[in-house]
Amino acid sequence: MFKDLFTIFIASAIINNFVFTRYLGLCIFFGVSKKMETALGMSMTFTAVMVISAALSWLVYNLVMLPLHIEFLKIVLFIGIVAGFVQFADTLLKKLNPTLYYKLGIYLVLITTNCIILAVPLLNTDNNYNFLQSITLGLGSGAGFSLALIIMASIRERLELANIPKPFQGMPIAFIVTGLIALAFLGFSGMITI
Amino acid sequence: MDTEKNPQVEARVFRASVGPHISSGESVPHIMWTVSAALLPAAGLSIYYFGLPALSVLVLSIVSAIVFEALAQKLAGAKITISDGSAILTGLLLGMNLPASVPFYLPVIGSAVAVIITKQLFGGLGYNIFNPALIGRAFLMASFPRFMTTWPLPQGSLSLARPDAVTGATPLGILKEEGYRKLLSHFASRHDMYVQLLLGHRGGAMGETGIVALLFGAAYLLYKGYITWHIPVTFIATVAVLTAVFGGDPWLAMLSGGLVLGAFFMATDYVTVPQLKRAQVAFGLGCGIITALIRLEGGYPEGVCYAILLMNCFTPLLDRAFKAKKFGEASAKA
């Protein structure tokens, strides 16, 4: 049981890292990895939302939708949960902790447009994961996305001191870097199959 | 001012800058050429083993690395700096990372990827994040896996091995596919195996085979202070220890694959590894763990290349995590 969860975690966080080996969540990945500070903020926010939405999605899907045989509404539900939750958290944070909101608020909004946030509950249902497995996948994906963001942010901060040819500054070089990291991550290929 | 008094003095235009006005005389080209020279014995040995094809692969990768460097710099309107020797070294290392039997276009494509995409797009020497030669190799591996996993047999006459030994696969390949016993059966004894591995009479990339020659070059670089022990030693030791822990043969682990080449010549590339010694130890440790993981669990028999590249990703993080210790900081706390 524990080993199973551990495998799911390691696989989703590192070996089958969503960004570098499954190519998901790229918009946000490129968008917020320019500075370490934003990358860290996004990492924390994203992981938290990820776990919570994985849990909520699992509950509603398994306890309500499956018995009713309305699985075809799952896309609507999953994204609905994320969007609703995010907006709720946004409103709440703005009032209760404005400093935190000032730091994390922008990321919250971005989360609703991140592929991973939808891919994880979809994978959970595809794989018939149980509750714990679902949460672990959420956590692992969050950790993996955070890892990717942090690596990328540290590299991009170093790149700011580099003499990159003008046409390649900004997004193009970020793509190339990601391609190179993905090339390095090919080293993990074939290690765990899920 | 009364400056006409010493016209001889006045007429001259002197140079001026902020100090220091003298230097140790160390220079980038000197370092690069020395490292290249330290690789020559191993390159020579592989030419001896694998014959003319090996020579042509090396020459091709070096020449194309130089050409692509000049081309990229010309396109970018930058100063052409091929004489700093870094492109030559990249080409040489790329060549040594390939099997001698690859078709001519592999070293050329590899050099293009190494020099243009991995190095010049990032601003050239000093700015690249990833080891150019290794990216070149990984790129070729992903593009031409068949060529890149077909290892020719050494042809030289230094051979002490039985004639049917090591048929085209690397020792690590055999280990992965068929197990330790099968590998051992190719040699007279365990001892014989170690000797053969040291001498390099086996399948593999050109630079993987001549371990003695590599060690010889590495010793020279260590002596000259161009590389330090921190990364190579932690890297190799970690692989050996992990292999032993998981029941493997640590000596085999150290002597096989690209470990020696990678640890001494590629995981030491200043540009792509952390600067601080403590961070370098962490880097070596990471390389060792990933190498062992890939060798034991992964889809490939060998993991040195990917281990170094993966740790390259972490170099900026390690640089952030380990900061230089300021003079007097300790006493400030006390």
Add this chain to the structure above:
Amino acid sequence: MAASYKKLILNGIFSENPVFRLALSLCPAVAVTTSVRNGFLMGVAVLCVMTMVNITVSILRNLINPKVRIPAYILIIATYVSITEMMMRAYSRTAYKQMGLYIQLIVVFAIIISRAELFASRNKVLPSAADGFGMGLGFLGALVLVGAVRELIGKGSIAGFHITASSPLLIMVLPTGGFFVIGLLMGLFNWIDQRYYGGRPGGGGGGHH
């Protein structure tokens, strides 16, 4: 009037190309563009969804309370995506097998919600449709372009027609190759832009969320 529709559509294709300029909806641009065909199919799916969403949002724009604007838009998008997904699953199974996941992920494409929010919710139906169509076309074009380059270099064929005998650079049909191709194309476009149109450095979008 017609000219401005044309401008709206061209805007989506060139100056605000979702992939190359705005750097949005990148996952499919990397993951499914291994061939012209895949890129085309994905692009068409997005084109349809975007146009429909823009139209719907524009129609409903006065009926939706601003407090629940975002959830409502997401709901609309999710509905269209679900419909697309179900249709594909029933009528185009091979295509679905290759990119079923990414079809589902159209829901979260930032480009769609941002156009709904920035354009459709403030404009009349026809301009909204034109905007959605233009953006979708830009996306489609980008995907086809990337797909073509990757297919050509990776498989030696264009839209399935073989040009070379063997596959030249396998890596190009791996997603890793997608990053390289998009990065290099972006660089190329920036270069053209800077060289011939005096564009600003560091273009290629980003941060438009």
Add this chain to the structure above:
Amino acid sequence: MNSKDIIKITLNLVAICAVAGVILSVVWAVTNPVRLEKKAEELRAAQKALVPQAQNITEALKFVSAGGKEGVIYKATADGKTVGYIIKAYAKGYSSFIEMLVAVDIDYRIIGIQILSEQETPGLGAEMEKKWFKDQFRGKTEDHLIVMKGETKTDIQAISGATISSRAVTNGVKAAVDALRAERAKDRAL
């Protein structure tokens, strides 16, 4: 904002949700039968291609295949006699689970195999869908389900550069046959 606003906002969202729900359920109701029909059709076509002489192919039982996935054994009959079995099985490949159909005759000789889905590397592992690779299995018995890296006529020749995938398919076929053998040992009626 007062509570009337709350109600208004809620109703607003409820209305949109309801409309969406209705539309989706209608679309689903229309497309789902088509999807099921096509899916079954695909399976039938694949099975039929494997065992053309079969007149009737029925699901016999389910078993646990690789990765805990559900394998299915189908019985192919012609003129009331069992002419063979088709096994839907999974194998753990290089980077994905390979879903395949394995057709065997009653003597456990392979009639043919079909790859249903796979996410291996294009150009490498994905070559397994090529005819030459699949055709190698035809007529093989379990003893010859061995992967060889070089040329071979008697055994299974690996796809070069993708030994892992080749071995996965081969082992998957072997496991499928083993599963059938075990089930038949348990259930004589099979």
Add this chain to the structure above:
Amino acid sequence: MQEAIQPNLISIVLKSLAFMGGIGAVFGLGLAYAAKKFAVKTDPKVQAVRDALPGANCGACGFAGCQGYAEAVVGDANLSPGLCAPGKADVAALVAKITGKLAPEVIPMVATAFCRGDECKASRRFKYEGVKDCRAAILVAGGDKTCVYGCLGYGTCGKACPFGAITMSRENLPIVDREKCTACGVCVAACPKGIIHLTPAPRKVHILCSSHDKGPAVKKACEIGCIGCGLCAKGCPEGAISMDDNLAVMDYARCTHCETCVLLCPQRTIKDMLDPAKEQAERIKLPKKEPQAKAAGGK
């Protein structure tokens, strides 16, 4: 599994309806309640101002980026809405409208480099080695130009300009692209020699020298520097030129582009940048209260 069951259309629709209605109700109530309970006031004006500003974050306004200025200009009733130099008059008017302030009169300014001592015309007293940056170059004996007031030519102004308006000529003098320049003043602050000044954009006759050295010293160092002879000051019919410690200084409010000074200057220090095609149109009178505006624009 789902495939096994084929419920009829009505029941599916009803279930979906119920489910979606429920979801909508839950979210709608939750969000609406949260929106009410946790409502915070935000000043839409700040956002409006922020949207109106060009977003260059150049700092010409003296605040931390555009956002900083937006907050300040909304919050502080006395703060001028015209501090954004890149935005020019349009933005000032817009900001003024949003904040309900009086739109200030903004005279368009442009950066002008007051030195013509290029590589051929001015000498260097030693061979400078080091970082090619003017602010770094003055660390070595105050800069290598023989004229201590002269442009060093290492292009710091160009690197500093957020709008890419300054390029260096082949002879190492800055050339301001008067179209691109927004008068943000970043270059003025960046130049260690104080070569660059913001001048009223419609005024195109400039005295392009900064040297307060005496005539002979100037002549030794530079072919084209102001030697302080005062011919221009004496000759100007409008009295627009005065002498300040061996250097002629232009009063732009008086200059009428008559070009007398241009012809009089023996060193050819004074340059007329008037575009001949636009000449007529440019000869409109500037209001004479201009010096104040210059001070505001130049910060």
Add this chain to the structure above:
Amino acid sequence: MRITSFKGGVHPPDNKKATASLPIVDAALPERVVIPMSMHIGAPAKPIVGVGDLVKKGRKIGEAQGAVSVPVHASISGKVMAVGNFPSPMGVDAQAVVIESDGKDEWADDISGHDDYLSLNPDVLRNIIKEAGIVGMGGATFPSHVKLSPPKEKKIRYAILNGAECEPYLTADARLMEENPGDIIEGLKIIMTILRVTDGFVGIEDNKKAAIKAMSAEAGKVACELMVETYYERDGIQYEVPKGCKMGVKVIPLPVKYPQGSEKQLIKAVTGLEVPPGHLPMDVGAVVQNVATAAAIYQAVRFGRPLIERVLTVTGPGINEPKNLRVRIGTLFEDVISQCGGINKKAAKVVMGGPMMGIAQADFGVPVIKGTSGIVALSEKEAVNVMDFGPCIRCGRCIDVCPMGLNPSVLGRLIEKGRFEEAKEYGLLDCFECGSCSFVCPSGRPMVQFTKWAKRELARKKAKAS
């Protein structure tokens, strides 16, 4: 006793042979001198003479302005020819008084000294030192009286003389120690009296054997008694040192390594204590003065002579006859150089001070100032050209050698991109511009210029903000 030295540092070739054994000679009396009002750190002095005034040697011509400032004195007797801005070896023009010699070289009348100098009140001594215009002659030119007035709460335990002279080429301090050890040790005794310490040290690099010998012999003679009441604190205990207690001076041979002469590194080598970043030597109870400063202090207290001359080394491949000269402050470089056989073709770069930290000179119309320890004419080959320095290849050599434990590589890269604030976070302000990093850098990166530039920009920004 050899205490472990500091971490890092470099070993440039010392090149001291040419002048190490040449005795100090008095330079010819200059025909005119240009005496800048700012030869020290702190507020420039204000001229108190006008054109046409007749002055004698030692006469005060500039009045100190504020606490951190010293007066300036005429170094020859003659007539004031001009007061105005003149080129200075520090780079930018500075206010100076020009005196034309009357050839008589007479001392001013009010020059008088003290025979019983060790029994004077510390405050009196400090005032004499200030009025004599004495500043650090090791190069930093910080007013000595300020250094010798630590706030009460800082208990000083060590008075250290800096005889390291770790810069290549320079031999002025070494010669002074060899030839005038007595003056130096007497100066140290005055310093110790002012600071009320009993432990005096002289740190000398181990390659100056003769100087070590001469100084040790002189230090051995220090058996004098404290003439004033003294107390000090060690390990939290207050020690009273009553009148009559013995002072002791030790000569410490130091490892030969640049920048051994830097204050913090010297303190570390002599006492084993590290001055924390952002702190001063007095925070660890130490005061460091250059040996020449000590000699000047002695001259001032004993004979009442203000600081009007100093010893400097004129050397390098570009100088025809290298010499150790005793030169009047204000003598123009061209006069000094012409006394050393003039400059030859080899000279490509002329530096005031040593080749590591010295200031390159564009021309020789600049005067010798109080901090001028040498004039070195470097040849084309040895003078490093940093015009086309390359990118940092991250080799880490600079990190290894930085005596302050900084990361010059990062500093350089940040500053290159104008990111001064971030550089500050990486310890920019702790860099004392020793140049060890540039010395070893294979890419020839001008790190010192980078740090100077960044510090200046930060200061400018701060000044603008306040």
